[in-house]
Amino acid sequence: MQTITVSLDDVVLQRAQEDAAREGKSLSEFIAKTVEQRVGRPVLSQREAMERFLAGPPLHVLDENGKAPTRDQIYEAD
Numbered sequence: 001m002q003t004i005t006v007s008l009d010d011v012v013l014q015r016a017q018e019d020a021a022r023e024g025k026s027l028s029e030f031i032a033k034t035v036e037q038r039v040g041r042p043v044l045s046q047r048e049a050m051e052r053f054l055a056g057p058p059l060h061v062l063d064e065n066g067k068a069p070t071r072d073q074i075y076e077a078d
Helices: 012-024 025-039 046-055
Strands: none
Touching: 012 025
């Protein structure tokens, strides 16, 4: 992460500080988040995406015996 210097009009700076305080963020966090929303986040690498997916909530697809459902069970009509 890099540190930069930004020049703002006094009125804009005051409004940014007020909005940051309302959101419970530092001015730096507020500006960083605002810029990120505007330009987007960097695309995740395949490894990062997989790590994020695997760190998420577990998918409960196994039955009580630890077996995955068969194709027929998945597409069984009710």
